[in-house]
Amino acid sequence: MKPAPAESEPMVAQAAAICLRDGAGGGAEVLLIASRGTGEWWLPKGHIESGETSRDTARREAFEEAGVLGEAEQEVIGSFRYRKPLIDAVYCVEVHLLRVQGQAEVVAAGETRRMRWVPLALAARVVGNRELAGLLEAVCLKLSPALQTA
Numbered sequence: 408m409k410p411a412p413a414e415s416e417p418m419v420a421q422a423a424a425i426c427l428r429d430g431a432g433g434g435a436e437v438l439l440i441a442s443r444g445t446g447e448w449w450l451p452k453g454h455i456e457s458g459e460t461s462r463d464t465a466r467r468e469a470f471e472e473a474g475v476l477g478e479a480e481q482e483v484i485g486s487f488r489y490r491k492p493l494i495d496a497v498y499c500v501e502v503h504l505l506r507v508q509g510q511a512e513v514v515a516a517g518e519t520r521r522m523r524w525v526p527l528a529l530a531a532r533v534v535g536n537r538e539l540a541g542l543l544e545a546v547c548l549k550l551s552p553a554l555q556t557a
Contacts, residue, residue: 422464423452428507441521447535461501474511487538
């Protein structure tokens with residue numbers, strides 16, 4: 408287990424999107440993006456830029472990293488923290504749900520990132536961060552009844 412952040416460690420604000428779409432089998436699927444450095448699976452995420460809300464950032468990052476088009480919900484559904492190897496900072500990520508309306512063939516960032524769609528019920532077992540896994544499990548429990556009636 409990683410130690411708690413020290414008082415002197417800088418905190419870096421980020422936002423992420425849980426991109427949800429209807430899967431081929433009828434259940435919800437979540438988009439995961441592979442880290443360039445470690446290959447671990449994450450959500451599309453990035454730094455909150457000046458003048459942006461976390462919702463704006465979540466929507467922008469989903470499009471830049473994966474070409475995902477959709478509207479992020481206003482409400483923050485949860486958050487998680489992580490550290491990057493060799494960087495003395497803690498990244499604090501606010502997460503928004505984003506209902507996918509489409510996906511562009513060309514990714515805005517112009518770079519190819521490994522990505523995959525996984526069933527929402529499986530996503531928590533695939534990601535590399537424990538806090539993110541717990542958040543995905545909670546989202547699955549919260550959304551399961553709504554998805555079954557939608």
